[in-house]
Amino acid sequence: MTSKSQTRLKLLSVKWIKLLGIALLIGAFSAFVAITLKSATEYYEEMLFEKSIHSKWLLLVFPLVGLAAIFVLRQHLFRKKENKGIAEVFDSLKTGKGLPLYKIPSHFLNGLLTVVFGGTTGIEVSTVVASAAVGSVTHDKQNFFRKYKTEMICAGISSGLTALFNSPLAGILFSLEVVSRKKSFKALLIMAFACLSALVVSHFFSPGTLFEVNVTHWNVSALPYLAVFAIFAALNSVYLTKSVLWFKSKSALFSKPEYKILPAAVIIGIGLVVLPQLYGDGYHGIKVLFRESDAAFSLGLVALLISLLVIKPLLTAVTLWGGGDGGVFAPSLVTGAIAGLLFALVANHFFDARLIPINFMLIGMAAVLSATIQAPLTAVFLVCGITGNYVLLLPLLLVCCLSGFSAKKMYPFTVYTYKPAA
The missing domain is CATH 1.10.3080.10 (Clc chloride channel)
Structure with a gap:
């Protein structure tokens, strides 16, 4: 040399x-x-x-x-x-x-x-x-x-x-x-x-893992339901994205940023009084749902989950509009977990699907996140990291790719890629 x-x-x-x-x-x-x-x-x-x-x-x-x-x-x-x-x-x-x-x-x-x-x-x-x-x-x-x-x-x-x-x-x-x-x-x-x-x-x-969740298996018989759930997750994702972008487009509604603080705080406050489970990042509410994921089907529980799905994206949008810091990452995870539990409860009650609710909560977290930020692999391995195992790797890959594709067909933008018209 x-x-x-x-x-x-x-x-x-x-x-x-x-x-x-x-x-x-x-x-x-x-x-x-x-x-x-x-x-x-x-x-x-x-x-x-x-x-x-x-x-x-x-x-x-x-x-x-x-x-x-x-x-x-x-x-x-x-x-x-x-x-x-x-x-x-x-x-x-x-x-x-x-x-x-x-x-x-x-x-x-x-x-x-x-x-x-x-x-x-x-x-x-x-x-x-x-x-x-x-x-x-x-x-x-x-x-x-x-x-x-x-x-x-x-x-x-x-x-x-x-x-x-x-x-x-x-x-x-x-x-x-x-x-x-x-x-x-x-x-x-x-x-x-x-x-x-x-x-x-x-x-x-580190103070520990975000969620203590034990996943042992998943059923191949759930595959048809996973495909349907991917569409449902995509719908929730688009709703979250459009909610944030709609409020963002109204940023000039008040002449100065400080004028938005009071109306935003009032809307958030009323929402939290009605649904305190949505306080902050909402992870505490999801931890409760994980612990009670085997709860029996009831109209009251279904009504609560639907309310959470509808209100969570709106409060997120209002928080950001009012000057709060953050984005759609945590709201996607929370919305996805709620959507997964709701879907599993309804499918099990009306179609005897025998779905595992805790699995669908985790798959929902990944599916909505994947569709919202258009990053399927990120969503898959993030949830695998949360659970500490790769038992759900195959259904996660399937649902995240399908939900991301479906969301893009429904609405081609994310909160990261949308550019308002000049």
């Missing part, structure tokens, strides 16, 4: 060491941000929700406090800039401008305040953008990393989602399916190292 070849090999080794080393750092810090946000949100959301159980009037007050606090922080601490969710990541990748450092505390605090005070979104999108900002800031700090901007941002996003859902595959696939179409070996390796670092941090600091 010539001295020139040796020098080239040494430079290449140094380059890879730098890239993978910074990927490990991005993964660790993104995971720390995600876990801290997750832990704080779970703690304060549970505490405030418990208080509201004993004092129902607090459900009318909490959304106002949350939205008002977000507005004050935006005006006095975050440069009067509204958070636009994942659109900020898309804009950064498109324009070449990095995400500013203040986007980390901005999305962290705004996501926390939105959910703990009852706003019906979730912290996933806040985590995604905050984690993307971690990668973006790293890319801005040294000339060497500037040509790897997309890889650094995707490393932050994938490791943040890994920390939330204990599924590195879901984190990496979300970056590839939704954020960036860049599928190079280098990008995959950087994301893999970031996710590895995130898993290590999660092992020591």
